[in-house]
Amino acid sequence: MKRPTIADIARRAGVSKVAVSYALNDRPGVSEARRNTIKAIAREIGWQPNSAARALNGARARAVGLTVCRPARVLGMEPFFMELISGIESELSARSYALLLQMVTGHAQETEVYRRWWGEGRVDGVILVDLHFDDPRVPEIEDMALPAVVIGHPSETGSLAPVWSDDGAAMRETVEYLAALGHRRVARVAGLPALVHTVLRDRAFAAACDELGLTHSVAHTDYTGEEGARATRRLVSGANRPTAIVYDNDIMAVAGLSVAQEMRLEVPADLSLVAWDDSPLSQVVRPALTALGRDIPHYGAQAARSLLALIAGEHVAGVQTETARLTPRGSTGAPGHR
């Protein structure tokens, strides 16, 4: 009841193992007739190439790795990751590449996992997410000479191939939109300040506000609804309450919406809300949330494509994906207009 090997096929076909190998890999050295019988036998007995044996001959492992460093509860609420993974997958499975996934608790464990996977020959490359400033993973992976794609801004990815989108431009567009509606005091409820994209958004937000003469403030959170709610409460109960808030994800924006309703603030008359990342959630609440949407699966697919090219030995330039598009919905409007 063992798994069939090419030796079994060879015995059945009355040829050597090598002839079978040539036949199954569509390389010259076997007659067409023989190739066909061999393939027929292989199909009949359900032969599958043993990936370990192939990998041993210097072949690719045909797998890429991804680690994710977020607590389970947060991760569940973040459509981003699942959609990203889904996009990565679409590209990988088309080429029969497998995805190895591991949850980790920190950067140290993450590089350790990469080192093991790479050393064990389990993966041909990895995808890095949640880029930090001076990210320790970058030099470590460069040192390992492990093919890698980083989802994050090129300024911090060292020699690794970046895949990114211009969050600054999207932020500018959003602030301009709010200013055009008549807002003069705006705020931002941001994610983890250690992440590169958080800071880039922070900067773009501040720069755009300054340019347009808006007063602005920022609160950093851990992306959870609770912190989003807390930050919103703090912002709207302070002096000089903002008339618009831009959130770094949709769960916080929904939390903010609830807080506003709790505090009897009319949305959007008293407070306008914008969510970054446009999931079905944004459209399901009332009023629906104005959101910065982008095609996240496509983003993941792009990263996977770059990585596969890199693995194939091609030179890969950084790839900039589409900028998030602002979709105005009911949660934004002119301030004070009922």
Added chain:
Amino acid sequence: MKRPTIADIARRAGVSKVAVSYALNDRPGVSEARRNTIKAIAREIGWQPNSAARALNGARARAVGLTVCRPARVLGMEPFFMELISGIESELSARSYALLLQMVTGHAQETEVYRRWWGEGRVDGVILVDLHFDDPRVPEIEDMALPAVVIGHPSETGSLAPVWSDDGAAMRETVEYLAALGHRRVARVAGLPALVHTVLRDRAFAAACDELGLTHSVAHTDYTGEEGARATRRLVSGANRPTAIVYDNDIMAVAGLSVAQEMRLEVPADLSLVAWDDSPLSQVVRPALTALGRDIPHYGAQAARSLLALIAGEHVAGVQTETARLTPRGSTGAPGHR
């Protein structure tokens, strides 16, 4: 710049490859002194066992597989999967097992993926989710003799090891709770009717309602917010509008809440809402949603543990995990009571 192998270590230590193999695997046949020097060298040059070479000697692949069959958009909104994966992971990574993940488009592709993974020797076992009635995957996997754990009710898992929770009991508790509040007309917005757990919940819902003398109705959806909203609209605009609705996930419950507010129905006075699966989302909306919560990561961890035991050759009985707990919040109350 090649990866170091035991041959490199052997050369450095001035012994044979075999001595190195024995030393590194902590098996007798090498002196303690030599074992230590060998281990020191291995650490120094950063040696990692090549998993392919090990696998070739009949060793385990030290990986398990999981496929998920849902469109990206739905998946992103389903905290269930990410939390489940997170729980599976926690158990696997503790034993240095890897998780292979693949998105598929249907059962046919799914068994094909399993067959390939198993044939290629990439995985030692798999975890099945989204069990259907007469699920074609069950006999296929039995036939392959591939170790597998099924997340689903034991009545449909054949000889495969089930990991399940008693949704019927949770549903009964919920209906009893609603009846005690004074509800007489209740409805249920369910998930995909092809899934075993949907039908089991349907049955338990109907049985409990009949027993308590409540009129009841059910609408089936695909778990998306849009369908949840549609179903809600249909239910509340019909004659004999229900005073309470139980949803099969939280995104639909949130959508239902928005519909209620849109239609100027007071929650919970005019309409009480209950969500199955208690994510942060339930607590972030106003009023907060009464929800049926359970520890999903724990559920996943349990499945992983069972699978690892199965792979280790142990006999594994089905495991029943905790029943979902009802957490009453602001979205439920006595009908008509303002």
Added chain:
DNA sequence: CGGCGAGAGTTAAGTGGTTAAGCGGACCGG
């Protein structure tokens, strides 16, 4: 002082597949 057993190491063989090199026979041109 010879034999015996245990400990520490060795060599040989195998895992499933790939790759390079070799080797007969047919076929062809000179």
Added chain:
DNA sequence: CCGGTCCGCTTAACCACTTAACTCTCGCCG
């Protein structure tokens, strides 16, 4: 009729590591 060449296949070697079997040395005991 002979040398060259291509076809179709085989044998040998290798990938990194494991396992079995074997050798050698040393200490101990009768």
